[in-house]
Amino acid sequence: MIVDVLIAAVVVACMALVIAGVLAYASKKFHVEGDPLVESVNDLLPQTQCGQCSFPGCRPYATAVVKGEAEVNQCVPGGDRTMKKIADLMGVEASQMDAEDLGPRLAVIREDECIGCTLCIKACPVDAIVGAAKQFHTVIADQCTGCDLCVEPCPVDCIDMVEPPKQLAQWSWRAVRPNKTRQKRGGKVET
Amino acid sequence: MFSSPHIHGGDSIRKQMLTVILALMPATFMSVYLFGWLACLVLTCCILSSVLSEYICLKLMDRRKRSLLDGSAALTGLFVGLVLPVLVPWWMAILGSALAIVLGKQLYGGLGYNPFNPALTARIILLISFPVYMTSWAIPMPLEQAAINFYDFSACWQVFFTGVSASAFDAVSMATPLGHVKTALTQQQTVSEALASYQYQPWQAFIGLEAGSLGETSVLAILLGAALLLGRNLISWHIPTAYILTVALLATVFNLIEPDRYAPALFHVLAGGLVLCAFFMATDPVTSPVTPIGQLVFGIGCGVITWCIRTYANYPEGAMFAVVVMNCAVPLIDHYCRPRVYGR
Amino acid sequence: MNLFDRFRAKFHGGIQPVEWKETANCPIQRLALSEQYILPMKQHIGQECVPLVAVGDRVLRGQKVARSQAYVHAPIHAPTSGIVRKIADNPIPHPSGLGMLSLFIEADGLDEEKKMPCLADYRNIDPVLIREQVRMAGITGLGGAGFPAFIKHRRDDEFPVHTVILNGVECEPWLTNDHRLMLEHGQQIVEGLDILMHVVGAKKGIIAIESNKPDAALNIQQCIADFSQDMEVRILPTRYPQGGEKQLIQVVTGKEVPAGKLPLHIGVLCQNIGTVKSIYDAVVLGKSLTERVVTISGPQTPRRGNSLVRIGTDLSFILSQHGLTDLSEVKVIHGGPMMGELLPNLHVPAVKSTTGLLAWHTAEFEKSHEQPDPCIHCGHCVQVCPVKLVPNELASHCKHDDTERAQAYHLFDCIECGCCSYVCPSHIPLVQHFRYAKGMVAQQAREQKFSEESRQRSEAHLQRIEKEKEARAARRAKVLAKQKALEEK
Ligand code: SF4
């Protein structure tokens, strides 16, 4: 009787040892370097460089996330989808977005009011604003990331953030609406 | 914003369910012929309690009530009734239907989401929980030995609600062919001796004059219904054919090798719930593969498991276990048996 | 269908919807000229065109008014003579209701025409010239897809085309424009086939017609007799979507077009009947593509029929000519009911790919789009899919935004024929799931590209700032050094 118990205990202990060894080896062998992770998180970010995450750009934010100094839910332009992807990559729980996702934005300069101060050009992280000093400036719509950074510096407040115009080339079919929303008890019938 | 196509073929879940119910009618009538009022009572009880459980579930889970009207709950109830022995007490009929609906279907998210066939799930749970009730088979009315007059309503009413007394039990019950052969084999008899002592006649088994669950005995009635399903394209030929042929093939091969120990193919095919399972249970759309190759694989798997359980396991009948076991593998089968895409 | 038909090569699956081909007996009628024509700058697959004319210019019918520098495009021609009044954004017949740059031409009623040279003796003319003529005529596939026709007419020594297939299948319910063309212009169509065979150097020509159009088949059969080339009318059992290019090729030749390849690669050229008719017009008569046959039908249309419509005609004008003036309770489909699109706006122009206009009453229309139930895995969609996809699984991946899985299930091989949605007992809009996922994949690619570009721009920005800083520091250091030197003196 006692012998049986002993044998069992020894066998289990041996197995535990072996498995532990394998795991230790594997974790050494397949160790993920810290930096590629920053790189992959950075790749997920929208590269808006807007600083809304409270970091000076996407890469600093990615570094902070990897170091565990920042939550995964701070990138506003990236929205829910980006947050989920980062959470997935980092192996943490996805959480609620900090701020509401407004969807894509586009900066537009009211050209008749622009005094040509070049302040917004300096603010734009992706050089999407063109114009010479003392002449009105224009936002290159195709390059604007909608980061909001040019709005603040403008001394005459002539920059608006608007919804980008709908374009046929970017249109796509909507997802099929789940059934529940329509038939929920007491709920309004959506159309 | 509606996407194309803008016309529809007109098929609906409701139509499909009603057609299956219609296809079950021959088997149902057969069960009424065999077990009279008692069959009526069991089936009615099952259907009503199914629909009621469905209603309660939908209400509690705040799901759409529309699915109550599509006939799927009534169909599940009918299925449960048809796989039960006729001598089950009333509470077991109710319990079985409730299990099928709640455990078998609604807990997984309702129609379309259940991984296992609800009726068979219920039957397996009942079989494991109440083996005595689930393995006592009444002698059908058309046979001379029948001890209860199933055509007498009041007698049936009494049996249904109070059960058969323990002393009378032996008189009213008999073994199914499968059960009889299994017992005989354990007593070192040969298959042919066992069949002879049962007075086994293949044509009787084909028509259904033998002991068994309400709807499974008559191969003839089931085939009539299956013809309707096949004609309406509600099931495809792949699963039943693969299933039955596999059982027949295995049985033939082993019967040729050792006829004393292994029953012949004809016996296997006609006995027990095989044909009912092959045409109505294994083909249940929700829990069977959608791809043709997958359906063949599924059918073959069911056949192998059925034959193995019947031959080697403790249970005389294995069809329901086989189907439920294969149900687990459906997503996997569907994933690996996708047809070759055009041009690839 | 005789017994022999059953054993012929066949495509997988397919359905047999009710045909509703009630306009089959309505001869093609020329639609009255309207006052204004609107030409969207892109009516084909490929690059958008840019206008060649300015506001105020007078244009003639058949005059080229827009083109692009890109290879894959089809130039656009004025449908009648008149003045260019406006160049502005205007909605096009598209389910989104969005629009694009369009040319507004005010008709002057003279309908003066400008033609290209006629190449009536085409058999003795260099195929390259004929192909150029087809290109200049702006001909696209008129069956609905709108692929520029000349691209398919390339002679390629590596892949010589041996068979030209004319697609007279017209498997969509309701539509009858190709049917009428075959009845009324059989001679021209067969001659068009002859032109195509000459252009690509094919030895064999096959005209595929479904068994529900015996009169058309008979007519074409008689027309063929006049030609010495090896031509054949092939009558196919009626089945949707037999008119899909890949399906038709499979039925006619027994071969599949390999994924990612063109029919050209298996030596086949497939062209729609309407397209061939306009190729004939372009080559023999020197006419550019400025009109096409449109079936105007549907339960809500009072006078159903087939009309010869100028490209750019307002759809509501066409409908009013067929007696449908009150558009309030009407839903109109652009194309056939299986693959056509519901139009949110009827004040849009007819384009080159307008095969039909089908009007339904709103209530009746919505009946065919019932609320979906959950998938019950009945497998009917698998049975009918001509591409042999597993639509139910594919749709569930699409629904859960799992684009990777969906692509592994060959999302992009789906031809959106709609068979699966048609048979689904749960009324699941499978095609919409697929379209949504396809759109999402495209959007993700766009976003990826944009973020990559943004990153580069941001890096360039940072570098520039860095450089400026350095330059400033250097300047400062210089100034300081100078000051120091001065002080030391
Ligand atoms: S909020 Fe997002 S997009 Fe903006 S800088 Fe931070 S990571 Fe980049």
Ligand code: SF4
């Ligand atoms: S036809 Fe509809 S219900 Fe049937 S398997 Fe396909 S998607 Fe599911």
Ligand code: SF4
């Ligand atoms: S729409 Fe796509 S998935 Fe559906 S049947 Fe057609 S090709 Fe197959």
